[in-house]
Amino acid sequence: MYNFISHCQTELKASAGTRARKIVSIRQFWKYLRTKAHLIDINIAEELETPKLPRRIPKYLTLEESVRLLIVSKKSPRDHCILTIFLNCALRLSELASLNVDQVSNDVLTVMGKGNKERKIFLTPAAKKAINAWLQIRCTIHLGTKALFISRNNNRITTRAIQDIIKKYVIASELDPAEISAHKLRHTAATLMYKYGKVDIRALQKILGHENIATTEIYTHIDEHQLQSAVNSNPLAMMFN
Numbered sequence: 001m002y003n004f005i006s007h008c009q010t011e012l013k014a015s016a017g018t019r020a021r022k023i024v025s026i027r028q029f030w031k032y033l034r035t036k037a038h039l040i041d042i043n044i045a046e047e048l049e050t051p052k053l054p055r056r057i058p059k060y061l062t063l064e065e066s067v068r069l070l071i072v073s074k075k076s077p078r079d080h081c082i083l084t085i086f087l088n089c090a091l092r093l094s095e096l097a098s099l100n101v102d103q104v105s106n107d108v109l110t111v112m113g114k115g116n117k118e119r120k121i122f123l124t125p126a127a128k129k130a131i132n133a134w135l136q137i138r139c140t141i142h143l144g145t146k147a148l149f150i151s152r153n154n155n156r157i158t159t160r161a162i163q164d165i166i167k168k169y170v171i172a173s174e175l176d177p178a179e180i181s182a183h184k185l186r187h188t189a190a191t192l193m194y195k196y197g198k199v200d201i202r203a204l205q206k207i208l209g210h211e212n213i214a215t216t217e218i219y220t221h222i223d224e225h226q227l228q229s230a231v232n233s234n235p236l237a238m239m240f241n
Contacts, residue, residue, distance in 0.1 A: 001026060001044075001045060001048060002048075004022075005019055005022065005023060005048075008022060016051040016052065016053050017053055019050075019051055020050040020051055020053060023048055023049075023050045024050070026045050026048060027043075027045045027046070027048060029045070030043045030044060030045035030046070031043055031045075031046075059179055059180075059184060059187075060184060060187045060188040060191045061175075061180065061184065061185070061188040063192060063196075065173070065175060066087055066188055066192070068173045068175075069083060069087075069169055069170065069173045069175070070083055070084060070087065072169050072172045072173050073169045077130075077133045077134045077136075077137055078134050078137070078138075078149060078150075079165050079168075079169065080130055080133075080134075081130040081131055081133065081134040081149075082096065082149060082162060082165060083165075083166070083169065083185070084126055084127055084130035084131075085109075085127055085130070085131070086166075086182065086185035086186060086189065087185055087188060087189050087192075088123070088124045088126055088127040088189060089109060089111075089121045089123070089124075089127060089189065089207075090121075090186045090189035090190045090193070090207055090208055091111060091121075091186060092113070092114075092182075092183075092186060092209075093159050093162060093163070093182035093183065093186075094159060095111050095112065095113060095209075096149070096162065096182075097149070097156070097157060097158065097159045097162055098112060098156075099111075099147070099148040099149065100146040100147060100148055101135070101138075101146055101147075101148050102146060103148070104123075104131055104135075104148065107122055107123050107128065108120050108121070108122060108123065109121045109122075109123055109127075111209070113209035114209065114211075115211075117209065119206065119207075119209050121207060134149075138150065141154060149162075159182075162182060163181065163182060166180070166181065166182055166185065186208075190204060190207075190208055190216075193207070201213065201216060201217070204216055
């Protein structure tokens with residue numbers, strides 16, 4: 001196993017992320033052999049170490065870009081509602097696609113996250129307005145599905161269709177579609193909450209549905225304006241020659 005990982009690094013020039021994924025797969029296979037299949041007594045891959053991954057600051061939309069994206073989608077209540085929920089509630093793509101009508105109740109959105117774990121997110125005034133506008137149209141359509149968002153064929157909307165919707169309005173907003181995805185919108189929502197709302201890291205963790213607080217910490221990055229502000233807060237910053 002060590003030789004294989006070494007081969008991936010030296011011969012195949014695999015990145016640290018690629019090698020880490022391979023190691024996780026190997027670990028899970030040996031774990032299955034021991035704990036599920038009961039074919040072995042010792043998991044020899046347990047101490048196989050993963051390479052350290054560089055911490056990258058994910059890209060996100062600025063407040064002005066987010067507003068622009070919402071404005072260009074106003075003509076379509078469904079699409080506008082989808083973008084509004086992403087940018088206000090910080091949902092995952094799969095979570096939004098799987099939403100049902102009965103998961104919307106007054107001021108709360110009940111979300112089924114990873115591991116089938118349920119969490120509740122309080123709706124903002126903008127989110128409530130967008131949802132109500134879409135529901136008024138959806139309620140006039142006779143459907144055989146409880147899905148909150150439906151396609152042109154009146155079926156539950158797919159994750160691929162949602163990605164296409166996002167791309168459509170990103171292009172209309174004159175933003176780069178290669179840089180903006182559903183996950184970028186989720187990251188944007190989390191960043192705006194943290195930056196403008198001074199949200200506690202634990203509260204942000206619950207909103208995002210992260211099991212590990214370390215995952216949430218990537219959303220608390222410091223942007224260039226905050227760095228400039230920090231430097232200028234030095235009492236010596238105003239001392240001139």
